[in-house]
Amino acid sequence: MADVRHSACPLDCPDLCHLxxxxxxxxxxxxxxxxxxxxxxxxxxxxxxxIAEHMYGEARVRTPLIRTGAKxxxxxxxxxxxxxxxxxxxxxxxxxxxxxxxxxxxxxxxGSNGWLTGGALAGRFFRRLGASRLLRTFCAMPSxxxxxxxxxxxxxxxxxxxxxxxxxxxxxxxxxxxGIHLVPIIQRAIDAGARLIVVDPRRTPLAxxxxxxxxxxxxxxxxxxxxxxxxxxxxxxADLAFLGEHATGxxxxxxxxxxxxxxxxxxxxxxxxxxxxxxxxxxxAASPAVIRxxxxxxxxxxxxSAVAAVLALPAVAGKFGVRGGGYTMSNGDARWGxxxxxxxxxxxxxxxxxxxxxxxxALTELRDPPVNALFVYNCNPVATxxxxxxxxxxxAREDLFTVVHEQVMTDTARWAxxxxxxxxxxxxxxxxxxxxxxxxxxxxxxxxxEGLARSNNELFGALLDRMGLARGGEARxxxxxxxxxxxxxxxxxxxxxxxxxxVATPIDGPSPMLFVDLPPGTPDRKVNLxxxxxxxxxxxxxYAFRADxxxxxxxxxxxxxxxxxxxxxxxxxxxxxxxxxxxSPDDAAARGIAHGDEVRVWNExxxxxxxxxxxxxxxxxxxxxxxxxxxxxxxxxxxxNALCPDTVADLGGGACYNDARVQVARI
Ligand SMILES: Nc1nc2c(c(=O)[nH]1)N[C@H]1C(S)=C(S)[C@@H](COP(=O)(O)OP(=O)(O)OC[C@H]3O[C@@H](n4cnc5c(=O)[nH]c(N)nc54)[C@H](O)[C@@H]3O)O[C@H]1N2
Ligand SMILES: Nc1nc2c(c(=O)[nH]1)N[C@H]1C(S)=C(S)[C@@H](COP(=O)(O)OP(=O)(O)OC[C@H]3O[C@@H](n4cnc5c(=O)[nH]c(N)nc54)[C@H](O)[C@@H]3O)O[C@H]1N2
Ligand code: SF4
Ligand SMILES: [Mo]
Numbered sequence: 190m191a192d193v194r195h196s197a198c199p200l201d202c203p204d205l206c207h208l209x210x211x212x213x214x215x216x217x218x219x220x221x222x223x224x225x226x227x228x229x230x231x232x233x234x235x236x237x238x239x240i241a242e243h244m245y246g247e248a249r250v251r252t253p254l255i256r257t258g259a260k261x262x263x264x265x266x267x268x269x270x271x272x273x274x275x276x277x278x279x280x281x282x283x284x285x286x287x288x289x290x291x292x293x294x295x296x297x298x299x300g301s302n303g304w305l306t307g308g309a310l311a312g313r314f315f316r317r318l319g320a321s322r323l324l325r326t327f328c329a330m331p332s333x334x335x336x337x338x339x340x341x342x343x344x345x346x347x348x349x350x351x352x353x354x355x356x357x358x359x360x361x362x363x364x365x366x367x368g369i370h371l372v373p374i375i376q377r378a379i380d381a382g383a384r385l386i387v388v389d390p391r392r393t394p395l396a397x398x399x400x401x402x403x404x405x406x407x408x409x410x411x412x413x414x415x416x417x418x419x420x421x422x423x424x425x426x427a428d429l430a431f432l433g434e435h436a437t438g439x440x441x442x443x444x445x446x447x448x449x450x451x452x453x454x455x456x457x458x459x460x461x462x463x464x465x466x467x468x469x470x471x472x473x474a475a476s477p478a479v480i481r482x483x484x485x486x487x488x489x490x491x492x493x494s495a496v497a498a499v500l501a502l503p504a505v506a507g508k509f510g511v512r513g514g515g516y517t518m519s520n521g522d523a524r525w526g527x528x529x530x531x532x533x534x535x536x537x538x539x540x541x542x543x544x545x546x547x548x549x550x551a552l553t554e555l556r557d558p559p560v561n562a563l564f565v566y567n568c569n570p571v572a573t574x575x576x577x578x579x580x581x582x583x584x585a586r587e588d589l590f591t592v593v594h595e596q597v598m599t600d601t602a603r604w605a606x607x608x609x610x611x612x613x614x615x616x617x618x619x620x621x622x623x624x625x626x627x628x629x630x631x632x633x634x635x636x637x638x639e640g641l642a643r644s645n646n647e648l649f650g651a652l653l654d655r656m657g658l659a660r661g662g663e664a665r666x667x668x669x670x671x672x673x674x675x676x677x678x679x680x681x682x683x684x685x686x687x688x689x690x691x692v693a694t695p696i697d698g699p700s701p702m703l704f705v706d707l708p709p710g711t712p713d714r715k716v717n718l719x720x721x722x723x724x725x726x727x728x729x730x731x732y733a734f735r736a737d738x739x740x741x742x743x744x745x746x747x748x749x750x751x752x753x754x755x756x757x758x759x760x761x762x763x764x765x766x767x768x769x770x771x772x773s774p775d776d777a778a779a780r781g782i783a784h785g786d787e788v789r790v791w792n793e794x795x796x797x798x799x800x801x802x803x804x805x806x807x808x809x810x811x812x813x814x815x816x817x818x819x820x821x822x823x824x825x826x827x828x829x830n831a832l833c834p835d836t837v838a839d840l841g842g843g844a845c846y847n848d849a850r851v852q853v854a855r856i
Pocket of ligand 4: 201327329334
């Protein structure tokens, strides 16, 4: 008989599901959705339902491994933890003594990591080493910078409140793949009479159900949103009373929107002027109206300005103050009153900062000191960083010492000198709060670690000891780290909620309303429509439109959105077979390409060999190869990331994956 144990899913997904995990003899046999939140509502995605295949599959790393073959060949011998840790500590110690701490680069993102495995002892270890600091920009930096500039660190409309909306706008977001629990909520709203508008260069599953679908050229959302703002003012549909009381920068925003007539915006975005007008009419008339802003629109040169302009819409049109009205971006900024940073226990040093987008450059060009040790955890950069060929050139350096702490043998781990086996979240304790669902869980380990796998804190705790960086009396065990996070009255309240309900809610409750339950988090408690700091940070000022990077040689915009069967690159080892490049019928015909043809996709950075799939869902000028693919998904082992530039967005140093411009030909 299987035991049923409770957990929560900390994968990089907005929904943060409550899980019921069926465990037999310490092993996970099946996972089902729980009912501790209305969002999970008893169901979960297939990836986590079948996570046993990931945990116990042949790709799982079960012991420490030391490289025996050439760099990147993926040939290793098994080793004990003692041998592997001695080697890692010795090499890091040598490099630090010779070149300084900054020659060591920790490289990490957010695969399935909350407050215990995301920072904590890893943060303490690299801070005390004096390592280079990583600017974590793969995702959400332009949008976070924009939303915090306009509204401060506040949550948006709760996903469960979408049932109250009369109009739902999905802007650069594809919940059918990336946050499936919003789909039935939207359907309930539609059944109750709500309208649905989708803004996306391709016809997503929900765009098929939408009453209006605007399909802008990638990277032109700022223009679409500014044209809507201009029209709202010009038509007398702006809520001047709300703006007068609650906003600054109104005149300046209006001035910046002024050039974007529907005609001009249509030329740039490819969205017909009639559709722009229809959007404004529907948006102005409906209340409650909510915009669910996603991340598809931020991954380009104009991403920060685009998100800012989209999020200015509910202020201009006066959509706040009613349940189900306003916007949702990331709800990671709900007020918890406690923070994972408390577990790090070491101040950030003033060492150099390296934008993770520039990994390839950092490994091949950086001097004084060069990066001579790379320590990867919670991340799979060969599959997820831009400029893939440059990244691999860097990883091939004989004089680079690379350590990868991983659950499975990823394309990145294959390049390592030492691979260390990591636990899966069901094998360790994790504390995580959602960035869609406004909930927090503290989930104990429910399964026995596979093989010799160790959690991030076990690994970095051992390295703190081995390198003489530990200090007596500081928090080290998961329970001590959790106590540091939950210190104080607020922490005690959360712990009491967790003990009673198994899930906790923010200070402002599970579905706080901006302007009703809490004001904006800006210094003046108003919406700052043109925040000075953002305006100074953006190279051509906030709300500037920078032209398409396409050229005559590389005219097609290659977008790389998320797919249902993986989370970024996670679970890619389970997805067998090749993944096709999707082309619009027009672009395929212009190149004499038929469905199923072998094609070459290339630009000045690299090439990918794949089969073509003709998709009527794509607008002309746009091609699609998903994010997170592994080498085995294409014929030549390169993926969309081989074609992605390592340029950065206008705000937050964000990655510009969707600025890849390519050519395609039959082979
Ligand atoms: N199954 C699954 N779930 C996931 C993930 C996953 O990989 N798989 N990833 C997780 C992560 S890390 C994140 S950040 C979120 C992302 O969640 P989403 O934002 O929903 O995901 P994306 O696929 O990046 O982009 C959404 C949509 O943006 C569109 N798009 C691309 N360029 C533009 C543009 O310039 N303008 C507009 N308006 N739309 C554009 C794409 O066609 C796509 O349909 O999902 C999370 N959930
Ligand atoms: N072309 C293209 N590329 C993209 C994007 C795009 O739009 N286009 N989008 C980007 C986005 S939205 C994101 S968020 C990034 C994600 O980039 P990554 O964070 O690199 O992607 P993940 O697949 O989430 O990789 C996380 C890895 O960490 C491992 N892991 C999980 N938990 C643990 C743990 O507790 N300990 C250790 N040591 N390892 C663990 C997993 O096994 C997995 O291999 O990718 C980006 N890449
Ligand atoms: S990946 Fe998302 S939908 Fe799937 S179980 Fe985790 S939180 Fe739920
Ligand atoms: Mo992401």
